Amino acid sequence: MEIIDGNAIAASIIAELKEKVAARPAGTEPPCIAFIRVGDDPASVSYVNKKNKTAAEIGMATRLTLLPEDVSEDKLNAAIDELNADPAVHGILIQAPLPRHLDEVRAFRRIAPEKDVDGLGTMNLGKIAQDDDSGFVCCTPAGIMELLRRSGVTLSGKHVVVVGRSLLVGKPVALLALQKREHANATVTVCHSRTADLAAITRQADVLIAAIGIPEFIKADMVKPGAVVIDVGINRVADPTRKRGYRLVGDVDFPAVSPLASKITPVPGGVGPMTVAMLMRNTFKAWERVGR
Amino acid sequence: MEIIDGNAIAASIIAELKEKVAARPAGTEPPCIAFIRVGDDPASVSYVNKKNKTAAEIGMATRLTLLPEDVSEDKLNAAIDELNADPAVHGILIQAPLPRHLDEVRAFRRIAPEKDVDGLGTMNLGKIAQDDDSGFVCCTPAGIMELLRRSGVTLSGKHVVVVGRSLLVGKPVALLALQKREHANATVTVCHSRTADLAAITRQADVLIAAIGIPEFIKADMVKPGAVVIDVGINRVADPTRKRGYRLVGDVDFPAVSPLASKITPVPGGVGPMTVAMLMRNTFKAWERVGR
Numbered sequence: 001m002e003i004i005d006g007n008a009i010a011a012s013i014i015a016e017l018k019e020k021v022a023a024r025p026a027g028t029e030p031p032c033i034a035f036i037r038v039g040d041d042p043a044s045v046s047y048v049n050k051k052n053k054t055a056a057e058i059g060m061a062t063r064l065t066l067l068p069e070d071v072s073e074d075k076l077n078a079a080i081d082e083l084n085a086d087p088a089v090h091g092i093l094i095q096a097p098l099p100r101h102l103d104e105v106r107a108f109r110r111i112a113p114e115k116d117v118d119g120l121g122t123m124n125l126g127k128i129a130q131d132d133d134s135g136f137v138c139c140t141p142a143g144i145m146e147l148l149r150r151s152g153v154t155l156s157g158k159h160v161v162v163v164g165r166s167l168l169v170g171k172p173v174a175l176l177a178l179q180k181r182e183h184a185n186a187t188v189t190v191c192h193s194r195t196a197d198l199a200a201i202t203r204q205a206d207v208l209i210a211a212i213g214i215p216e217f218i219k220a221d222m223v224k225p226g227a228v229v230i231d232v233g234i235n236r237v238a239d240p241t242r243k244r245g246y247r248l249v250g251d252v253d254f255p256a257v258s259p260l261a262s263k264i265t266p267v268p269g270g271v272g273p274m275t276v277a278m279l280m281r282n283t284f285k286a287w288e289r290v291g292r
Numbered sequence: 293m294e295i296i297d298g299n300a301i302a303a304s305i306i307a308e309l310k311e312k313v314a315a316r317p318a319g320t321e322p323p324c325i326a327f328i329r330v331g332d333d334p335a336s337v338s339y340v341n342k343k344n345k346t347a348a349e350i351g352m353a354t355r356l357t358l359l360p361e362d363v364s365e366d367k368l369n370a371a372i373d374e375l376n377a378d379p380a381v382h383g384i385l386i387q388a389p390l391p392r393h394l395d396e397v398r399a400f401r402r403i404a405p406e407k408d409v410d411g412l413g414t415m416n417l418g419k420i421a422q423d424d425d426s427g428f429v430c431c432t433p434a435g436i437m438e439l440l441r442r443s444g445v446t447l448s449g450k451h452v453v454v455v456g457r458s459l460l461v462g463k464p465v466a467l468l469a470l471q472k473r474e475h476a477n478a479t480v481t482v483c484h485s486r487t488a489d490l491a492a493i494t495r496q497a498d499v500l501i502a503a504i505g506i507p508e509f510i511k512a513d514m515v516k517p518g519a520v521v522i523d524v525g526i527n528r529v530a531d532p533t534r535k536r537g538y539r540l541v542g543d544v545d546f547p548a549v550s551p552l553a554s555k556i557t558p559v560p561g562g563v564g565p566m567t568v569a570m571l572m573r574n575t576f577k578a579w580e581r582v583g584r
Contacts, residue, residue: 105422105424121418122414122415122418122419122422122424123415123418124418125417125418125421126413126414126415126416126417126418126419126421127414127418128421129417129420129421129459129463129464129467130397130414130459131459132397132414156486157486157487157488158488159488159493165472167421167422167423171421171467171470172421174466174482175421175463178457178482180457185486186486187481187482187484187486187487188481188482189481189482190466190470190479190480190481191479192479194448194449194477194478194479195449195479196449196450201479
């Protein structure tokens with residue numbers, strides 16, 4: 001069994017980007033990513049800080065728009081429109097989740113497709129279905145595909161089973177694995193909470209992608225020996241032995257499943273860091289595209 | 293075994309639309325659909341004629357733009373732009389396939405999303421992934437879902453297996469069956485030419501959707517007894533006993549598979565007529581939306 005080291009793979013992507021940004025012509029502006037954060041949810045604060053820090057480390061410029069928890073849709077739209085119109089901004093990310101009174105899908109769609117580096121706008125999602133790589137692939141699915149590629153996992157003809165049908169992970173990663181291109185061409189099954197006899201399906205997976213958001217949901221009897229297991233979950237479970245009172249676990253019961261798997265991602269340190277690296281790569285692509 | 297009568301279901305949808313169009317306020321214009329056909333491929337001529345005839349039967353206005361086989365992308369774009377800008381036109385359909393020198397995905401994308409009644413533009417495809425029904429669902433997948441619904445087939449928790457990963461059928465119907473909504477909520481597998489041991493997967497299907505474009509590809513040993521079988525294929529096979537020299541067969545070996553199935557669509561007379569009916573329904577929706 002091999003542990004797929006997402007931290008190391010992400011670090012090498014970030015190092016590559018840093019080099020490329022540093023190598024830009026003297027006197028030109030670096031890529032600039034703008035974050036919009038609504039409210040002060042601690043997880044959102046921490047995610048935006050992490051992304052901001054990584055961007056700075058690469059040498060990118062960053063902007064941060066903070067909006068109050070009760071901001072109106074009109075005001076959120078105005079903030080998006082302003083960044084859309086600003087030629088100094090190359091990428092825009094709205095940190096999810098938004099408060100309940102705001103419609104995430106509409107907010108993501110409002111970002112100009114050429115600045116939608118989070119890849120959750122309708123146009124960029126549609127491009128995935130069209131096997132069209134002129135857009136931005138949403139970051140977590142892109143990170144999963146990159147982890148598989150850099151770990152030498154070939155998907156062609158293999159059975160990929162995705163547990164979870166979210167817009168952020170399950171559906172786009174299914175479409176990516178299905179594309180007619182090298183490093184894809186998989187047979188793909190998407191299952192979820194309504195699936196009858198889930199274990200019978202997950203046990204068929206050559207590559208199992210768990211993105212259902214339930215701590216340690218995938219048990220040993222749901223995994224075929226030798227499968228590659230990608231754990232997308234990041235769940236906090238109470239743990240009084242830790243100073244902060246919780247620990248992070250994935251959607252996979254790692255101690256039980258890892259002995260069975262040929263390769264597996266840990267939580268933390270698997271898919272998570274790749275999501276940030278893919279966001280940076282998309283921002284770099286957006287910047288390259290406008291010709292600096 | 294029950295044969296799902298696509299002709300009858302399509303006819304009832306068309307009759308409903310005809311009534312609704314006739315009931316519009318006196319002096320107002322009916323829905324108008326514009327067809328763009330490039331070249332004189334006999335199948336394309338026949339499809340456009342059929343759609344045009346059905347639109348006329350419903351009381352819709354129609355337009356036809358004919359472009360030569362060797363038309364440039366610029367001229368095609370100009371034709372699309374003109375129809376996009378014309379407030380009298382509610383829906384636009386570019387008949388596929390386009391000649392090889394033209395990029396279909398780019399052409400579909402150029403149609404204004406609010407007139408893209410064929411639903412193959414990037415924005416409307418992305419909306420399917422987002423479970424957002426404000427757009428237009430592409431016609432063949434919409435027709436399949438409607439056939440299943442009107443035949444009393446519930447998908448929730450069932451295993452839907454789609455054979456074929458095309459942009460026109462396989463991928464969008466998979467996304468539709470996966471949506472979190474009544475008449476969907478299925479577990480979905482998409483398999484295709486690269487799939488290892490295809491029969492082992494198709495035999496798991498509670499609902500099998502064949503859209504691979506190979507005559508009579510699905511044989512009896514690939515189908516679970518009691519499955520619902522939807523045949524999307526329309527293939528011409530040589531038949532000297534017919535006056536026109538060919539007959540139409542689906543992707544399913546109907547004589548062998550139909551005794552096993554609980555319900556099955558015939559070819560012709562199954563999915564085909566539904567595609568046209570859904571195009572008409574989308575055009576009606578586009579017209580309603582602009583407030584006549």
